[in-house]
Amino acid sequence: xxxxxxxxSDAEWIVMKVLWEEAPLTSAKIVEAVGSNKNWSPKTIHSxxxxxxxxxxxxxxxxxxLYEYYPLVDKRDCILDETRSFIHKVYDGSIHLMLANFIxxxxxxEKEIEELERLLNKKNNK
Amino acid sequence: xxxxxxxxSDAEWIVMKVLWEEAPLTSAKIVEAVGSNKNWSPKTIHSxxxxxxxxxxxxxxxxxxLYEYYPLVDKRDCILDETRSFIHKVYDGSIHLMLANFIxxxxxxEKEIEELERLLNKKNNK
DNA sequence: TAAATTGGATTACACTTGTAGGACGGTGGG
DNA sequence: CCCACCGTCCTACAAGTGTAATCCAATTTA
Numbered sequence: 001x002x003x004x005x006x007x008x009s010d011a012e013w014i015v016m017k018v019l020w021e022e023a024p025l026t027s028a029k030i031v032e033a034v035g036s037n038k039n040w041s042p043k044t045i046h047s048x049x050x051x052x053x054x055x056x057x058x059x060x061x062x063x064x065x066l067y068e069y070y071p072l073v074d075k076r077d078c079i080l081d082e083t084r085s086f087i088h089k090v091y092d093g094s095i096h097l098m099l100a101n102f103i104x105x106x107x108x109x110e111k112e113i114e115e116l117e118r119l120l121n122k123k124n125n126k
Numbered sequence: 127x128x129x130x131x132x133x134x135s136d137a138e139w140i141v142m143k144v145l146w147e148e149a150p151l152t153s154a155k156i157v158e159a160v161g162s163n164k165n166w167s168p169k170t171i172h173s174x175x176x177x178x179x180x181x182x183x184x185x186x187x188x189x190x191x192l193y194e195y196y197p198l199v200d201k202r203d204c205i206l207d208e209t210r211s212f213i214h215k216v217y218d219g220s221i222h223l224m225l226a227n228f229i230x231x232x233x234x235x236e237k238e239i240e241e242l243e244r245l246l247n248k249k250n251n252k
Numbered sequence: 253t254a255a256a257t258t259g260g261a262t263t264a265c266a267c268t269t270g271t272a273g274g275a276c277g278g279t280g281g282g
Numbered sequence: 283c284c285c286a287c288c289g290t291c292c293t294a295c296a297a298g299t300g301t302a303a304t305c306c307a308a309t310t311t312a
Contacts, residue, residue, distance in 0.1 A: 009269055013215050027289065044271050046289075051269090065279090066289070079216055080231065086212045089139050090205055096238045099228060102221070103245045105206065112222045113250050117243060119229045124239050135299060153259065170301050172260075177299090191308095192259070 006057050006073040006081060014038060015048045016057065020075040024061060024068035132183055132199040132207060140164060141174045142183065146201040150187060150194035 008016055018033040019025060025033070027049055031042045049069060052058040061068040091098045108116070134142055144159040145151060151159070153175055157168045175195060178184040187194040217224045234242070 007268095010211075010215055011270060017218070040270095041272060042288085043273070046291095047270085047272070050291075079227070082212070082216050083228070083231075085136075086208070089136055090208050092143070095228065095232050096234060096241075099225065099234075099242055100245055101205070102209070102225060103242065103249060106221050108222065108225075108249070110250060113246050115222075116225055116229065117246050119226055120239050120243055120246070123229060123234070124236060133298090137300060166300095167302060168258085169303070173300085173302070176261075 006078045007055070008052070008057060008078060008082075012048050012052055012057070015045065015052060016071065016073075016075075016078070019058065019069060019071045023070035025070075026064075026066040026068055028066070030069065132204045133181070134178070134183060134199075134204060134208075138174050138178055138183070141171065141178060142197065142199075142201075142204070145184065145195060145197045149196035151196075152190075152192040152194055154192070156195065 014034055014037075015030060018030055021033075027042075027046060030049065031045045034040065034045055049058065053060055053069070057071065057073045058069050059072045061070070087093055087095055087098050091101075103116075140160055140163075141156060144156055147159075153168075153172060156175065157171045160166065160171055175184065179186055179195070183197065183199045184195050185198045187196070213219055213221055213224050217227075229242075
């Protein structure tokens with residue numbers, strides 16, 4: 001699981017999330033898992049899988065009769081990357097600005113607020 | 127200032143941020159403002175400006191000898207859009223998951239933590 | 253005033269992305 | 283045993299992006 005430069009596009013993320021949830025999977029399984037929330041032709045999903053393999057984000061086990069695919073990049077790393085580039089683009093890199101804006105703009109339930117407060121507290125005491 | 131579908135690319139965001147900061151500006155001014163943090167040819171910046179005009183994200187005042195450009199889309203709306211699509215891609219739309227992850231992963235100073243707590247509090251009491 | 257620079261419009265060009273389709277060979281059902 | 287369908291690999295193709303260059307007219311500069 002390398003960090004690598006995982007440049008994963010929007011559509012590809014959907015496939016990756018499936019594999020991060022459960023792996024290895026055959027392409028049929030992936031198609032099935034994705035199918036529920038996206039209306040793509042299986043061909044499209046195959047394309048995405050191939051691209052991800054070529055990019056080095058997915059690995060393939062060719063021993064099995066039907067190839068099995070599994071992630072080669074770490075989900076956490078990809079999330080961090082994606083997050084950083086988002087924050088950089090929109091907030092000029094200011095995490096603080098971003099969090100503040102979020103808390104202000106988005107509707108969060110009271111329970112969630114309490115949990116976030118708890119998290120902040122834990123962080124503060126560390 | 128319409129909300130419109132502001133599909134602004136990474137590079138274009140840099141230009142928009144300049145104009146949201148101060149407008150209207152001539153292209154020379156924009157080039158100058160961008161120049162400091164990006165190493166683009168002025169030509170590149172002109173291209174971006176034109177695209178933004180074509181997209182309807184920027185307006186032009188052609189009365190002045192040198193055209194003056196200004197935003198037609200609201201910054202806040204664009205941020206919200208961008209944010210939503212980020213959260214949807216990475217966190218399946220869960221704002222809460224996202225905030226929690228942030229607080230966990232990123233290094234935030236103690237002062238910032240306190241301010242965030244203050245914000246959360248205000249939100250909670252509202 | 254002639255030359256050099258700049259601004260705006262148009263064009264360029266390779267790469268990525270979304271979204272498949274076609275060819276070919278293996279597998280499963282009748 | 284033969285055919286239809288699925289998985290793989292390759293190809294396609296238009297739109298969007300990053301990153302300019304060209305052409306022409308206006309403007310600044312020597």
